[in-house]
Amino acid sequence: YRVSRLTETDAYEIQPRFSPDGKMVAYSARNPAGDENAPWHLYLIDIDRRSSKRLTEGDCADSNPLWTSDGRRLVFSRSCRLRQRPYGDQAWYDPRVYLLDLSTQSVRSTPLVRILSQNFSQAGEFLYSQGLLIGDASNSSRLLLANLSAIHQETDTLKAQSRTVALAHIAGESYFLADGEQIVFVGFNPSDKRYVREVWVGDLKSSLARPITDIRAASLWCLRADRVGEWVYFLWTDNLVTFRPKLWRVNTRTRQSEQVADNTLFDNPLEWKP
Numbered sequence: 001y002r003v004s005r006l007t008e009t010d011a012y013e014i015q016p017r018f019s020p021d022g023k024m025v026a027y028s029a030r031n032p033a034g035d036e037n038a039p040w041h042l043y044l045i046d047i048d049r050r051s052s053k054r055l056t057e058g059d060c061a062d063s064n065p066l067w068t069s070d071g072r073r074l075v076f077s078r079s080c081r082l083r084q085r086p087y088g089d090q091a092w093y094d095p096r097v098y099l100l101d102l103s104t105q106s107v108r109s110t111p112l113v114r115i116l117s118q119n120f121s122q123a124g125e126f127l128y129s130q131g132l133l134i135g136d137a138s139n140s141s142r143l144l145l146a147n148l149s150a151i152h153q154e155t156d157t158l159k160a161q162s163r164t165v166a167l168a169h170i171a172g173e174s175y176f177l178a179d180g181e182q183i184v185f186v187g188f189n190p191s192d193k194r195y196v197r198e199v200w201v202g203d204l205k206s207s208l209a210r211p212i213t214d215i216r217a218a219s220l221w222c223l224r225a226d227r228v229g230e231w232v233y234f235l236w237t238d239n240l241v242t243f244r245p246k247l248w249r250v251n252t253r254t255r256q257s258e259q260v261a262d263n264t265l266f267d268n269p270l271e272w273k274p
């Protein structure tokens with residue numbers, strides 16, 4: 001393992017996402033970093049050249065960029081409203097889901113809101129996890145599978161072309177495995193009143209899900225699956241005081257778990273040694 005820095009700026013940079021070919025990274029940044037009311041914009045950085053460019057403009061908070069499987073577009077969340085919080089500060093809220101064409105940098109809206117988790121299958125279908133449709137009278141979040149072309153259309157059309165997947169317990173990000181028929185996600189067993197999180201595998205045909213980790217923690221997050229679907233990487237911490245995470249991975253076939261890096265990786269990444 002080798003750690004290297006991609007950017008050296010004064011901005012607050014979060015949510016990096018590799019392009020499908022591994023040559024670019026899309027991310028969200030706020031400048032000035034300390035101004036919580038400042039807008040967030042999407043950026044794109046060339047890994048080899050270390051050169052970046054801003055993709056979005058305006059007085060909104062653009063975040064959570066996700067590449068389409070062809071590498072030509074980004075799906076992202078945009079919040080354009082600030083509201084006062086109980087402690088006196090303000091926060092961006094009321095997000096909507098947008099699609100950005102990288103060749104033209106044009107932005108299109110979609111009839112979706114409050115997407116907690118999203119990802120593409122290898123066939124290009126889009127997974128909406130715990131998503132809420134704009135104008136849905138039931139006001140209930142759902143796990144949806146929809147073809148990418150459907151998100152340009154009206155809410156009723158999207159509902160007709162989507163199907164609700166009855167996978168319960170989802171508490172975080174979801175990823176398709178390579179076969180396109182299973183997803184992995186961070187979830188919890190509702191019968192366990194501690195609501196501890198585990199890594200789960202769900203079958204999209206049967207809607208059945210099972211945990212694959214022996215690690216059960218209140219803080220388990222940042223799930224990532226490799227391209228072949230053999231290993232799932234995640235962060236977890238067993239110390240809720242320091243909240244310093246460790247990097248682990250679990251094999252989706254054997255359910256073997258192993259530590260990849262201890263919390264010193266996150267103390268000083270550039271000096272970390274495996």
